[in-house]
Amino acid sequence: MSLHVAVATRSFRRYSTYTAATLAGIFTNCVFGVINALVLVAVWEQNPDAGGYDVRDAVTYVWLGQAMIMVIALWGGGSPTDLATRIKTGDVALDFYRPVGLLGWYLAADLGRAAFHLLSRALVPTVVGALLFDLRWPGGPWPAVAVAVSVVLALLVSFAIRFLVAMTTFWVLDDQGTAILASTAAVFFSGLTVPLVLFPGWFGTLARALPWASYVQAPADLWLGKHHGWGVVGTLGLQALWAGVLLGACAGLLRLAERKVVVQGG
């Protein structure tokens, strides 16, 4: 356990080194926050209760989306990228020798990264958004706790998907292709640009059941107080279910990959 804490803290420090990159990223998040918020303001001006949101909900949603991008590495990246590189170069054979589980090691590293991005790339744009627009805030301590749990679950789901993508390198020898498909799905089905509540009919229902709904839609709905009582439990439960299934898949696939590496002689 203390080992994983050590990995996480060092990963936190690794990302905190690049001040200029962090500031540049915050600037970009804010620019996109303003653009997307203004687009949704135009939509809600014409249709004031689209998707059961009001304009204040919609604008808040946009800024929450910008805050989540780096915390969960929505576009891809984070510690699984290091794994993909090590698979490509063959260094991963050394990782298999170590008396530490690969999955736990990389998860710890990604948690450290996410913690740094939460304090920088999530917090600062949200403050900027609050200065520029009239945002909605969680209605009390319990909704805030639910949001916190939801963000952690979102990170676990996204880590598992990114880890699975990185592992495809074992078979395809290059993860760029799967990575771009995965980020396309993530951008669309997370509701980053268009909230999933605007998706029409059965397509909307489907989108909200998929794992990517954990990324932005689920924590945002909890933040905006769209769920009550069992609805909160249900939202968090679905996220937890996806996290469990996907992390299980990671562990399973890792076993297969390990056998493959050993058979090929590393």
Next chain:
Amino acid sequence: MAELLQPVVRYGQIARMWVRASRAYPVSWAMLVVGGFLINIIEFVGIWILFQNVDDLGGFTLRQVAFLYGGTGVAFALADLVAGRAERLGQMIRLGKLDQMMVRPVPLLVQVCADEFALRRVSRVAQAAVVLAWGCGAVDWTAPRLLLTVLMVASATVIFVAVFVALACVQFWTIDAAEVANAFTYGGVTVTAYPLSIFPGELVKALTFVVPLAFVNWYPSLYVLGEPDPLGYPGWTQWLSPAVAVLFTAVAAVVWRAGVRSYRSTGS
């Protein structure tokens, strides 16, 4: 003339080499092509979903928005194909690649832009072109409108190439601030995909006079689509895009030269 074409020929040679190299991983390459298609499709599907909730955006129909989206999309994708790699300048500096490039008898900018040339990006051009073609159905065609549409896409491509190059130069001074460029490149293509009439007037003025990205497609499209200018600028502003493209190119050239001149290598 042959001398002028030299950089183009060199670019072609480097690009061909990278295209051959990318065939080493065929499965991944195929997924990248499909992914390129999908990324653009979902962007436009997103706009289509917005239109399931409203009848028009800023007085523009879905088909007219498709014209705006397609116009800027084709230009951006072409610029990204040709010069998008410039955003890796910081990485080239860190790895010492730029130092190697400087001693080769090929213009530096050509090498930077052609580095790891990815033909798969053509799929994004194609996708945006399909949306543009559909959007063209919203136009009541005349000869001047056709001419302006062609001028618009050509100028916008030049503008985006200049934006890619000029902003990559930021990395000559601060190696890891590469992401600032995204706010202007990807931010620029996102903002121009919508009718600017949905944005506050101050923002449209900033996009006209400060960072004149409104000339990428907004002003010429007003003429082509026959829509009134919400800010009421004179009609000739709708024909200014080529001049703005020249201006962007000049700025990019100056910034690039300044950047290269101040470059002192990483020292390692």
